Amino acid sequence: MNCPFCSGKMLKHIRSNNLYWFCSDCRQELPIQNKQLRCVCLSAKSLTET
Numbered sequence: 001m002n003c004p005f006c007s008g009k010m011l012k013h014i015r016s017n018n019l020y021w022f023c024s025d026c027r028q029e030l031p032i033q034n035k036q037l038r039c040v041c042l043s044a045k046s047l048t049e050t
């Protein structure tokens with residue numbers, strides 16, 4: 001996983017039972033969504049491709 005902000009390497013990070021990606025370069029945190037997000041992304045992608 002690379003940081004979408006600075007392309008740095010992100011580290012997995014757990015806080016309050018939630019998973020985050022944490023970038024040690026720009027110190028951004030991205031919450032890791034459940035797998036539903038991936039399904040939404042995939043269906044959105046196939047929609048735009050057609």
Ligand SMILES: [Zn+2]
Nearest residue numbers: 003006023026
């Ligand atoms: Zn970053």
